Amino acid sequence: MGVDYYNILKLSRNATEEDVKKSYKRLAMKWHPDKNAVNTKEAEAKFKQISESYDVLSDPDKRQIYDLYGEEGLKSGLYPPPSPKDKDSTYGGAFKFSPRDAEDIFEEFFGVLDGGRVRNSAAAAAGRKAAVVETKLPCTLEELYKGSKRKMQISRIDLDVSGKPITVEEVLSIHIKPGWKKGTRITFPEKGNHEPGSAAGDLIFIVDEKPHPTFKRNCNDLIMNQRISLLDALTGKNLSVTTLDGRDIAVSVSEIVKPGQEIVVENEGMPISKEPGKNGDLRIKFDVKFPSRLSAEQKSDLRRVLGKSM
Structure with a gap:
């Protein structure tokens, strides 16, 4: 029996494109491996399932084939979309399923920065937000070679139920991946300060390399x-x-x-x-x-x- 992409994203089969996006954003943020330092393997598996489900249900052609033939039919390469979107469709007699990278999809939504280059600025254009908070994350070459997990305690300004500013203490888990370079930016959406009249800003850690003796x-x-x-x-x-x-x-x-x-x-x-x-x-x-x-x-x-x- 094939995978139920609708069930993974907690959606009905008549869900709209906007419904698919909203569900993906909520579940992807919840199950991203960087936010699940304790059960990383389980989070990675769920994160990949969520990403694949979004990849299929957000694409009209993939979704059409999936709705008719299921996951196995979609991945078999035997079926083209029943009614191509336009006369120039190049699918011919079959459709090749090529899943997108889970991290690439995530970065499109949350504007993750890498090495100082903005992968996507959609998050910044979504509405007025408080100023971004940036802080350096000093790492040894050993950490950047092997990868490591860090727990960082932060203090930020939030708003209570009455809208009054309060100081909140929180511990964030950071998964440093092997090969990251100085300048790599790790974004925690809405983990910056929250000011009245605006959405909470983002918190960004910027990788810095400590000098090495050798x-x-x-x-x-x-x-x-x-x-x-x-x-x-x-x-x-x-x-x-x-x-x-x-x-x-x-x-x-x-x-x-x-x-x-x-x-x-x-x-x-x-x-x-x-x-x-x-x-x-x-x-x-x-x-x-x-x-x-x-x-x-x-x-x-x-x-x-x-x-x-x-």
């Missing part, structure tokens, strides 16, 4: 400065590098290293948030430590050894 981030790459002796630069060296998730990886330096030269270790940089399973690179830059002085005997030995190869 690595520096450059987009999706990690840069590491490694100082080695002149002897090691000439003869080779085996390095052991501890990654941000605690692994020790071996890096063999077998060729002659010149000052400022770098070695690239592929796929050992930061996770790429939009491409799960892919990472940037680790770039090891070498600083060759030259001896402060050489004895006459050492100079003679070097001339003898290196003279023929120069």
Whole structure:
């Protein structure tokens, strides 16, 4: 038996387009994984179901096929919409179901910002709102590499039943995803201050990167400065590098290293948030430590050894 999209969105089968939107907005905000730190897996499953249901019921063609043939018929690719919306319809003899990304749908409604770029400004145009409250969210590179969950206690101005301003304390759960960059903005709609005569403003946390003792981030790459002796630069060296998730990886330096030269270790940089399973690179830059002085005997030995190869 197929999935009942109407039941998931708590709708009747004659629900209007506006009914579908209202129900999605209410349920998506309730079950978004970032707002359910305790039961994240259950929330993720429900959130995906809600998003898929909205994707189908908000699209006239998908909804038409679903109403006639159910979920299995919709996804089978065997049926086109019975009556195309216009004569230029390109569905031909079948309809291919391509579900949209759940987060993309969510961002369309709630105006989530990412890296300073507005994905959608519809929320801002929906009516007069109180000013946005922005606050920095300092994160270590380890947190941005592995992902983490934070609980942030906030204080905000709200209105009581009589419309009088009061201070409210609240704890928000933030799910930091692997690969997020400095400047990524996490929006909590209507969790800012609430002023008389306007809707509550949004609260936005802006990711900031804490300095790291070993690595520096450059987009999706990690840069590491490694100082080695002149002897090691000439003869080779085996390095052991501890990654941000605690692994020790071996890096063999077998060729002659010149000052400022770098070695690239592929796929050992930061996770790429939009491409799960892919990472940037680790770039090891070498600083060759030259001896402060050489004895006459050492100079003679070097001339003898290196003279023929120069």
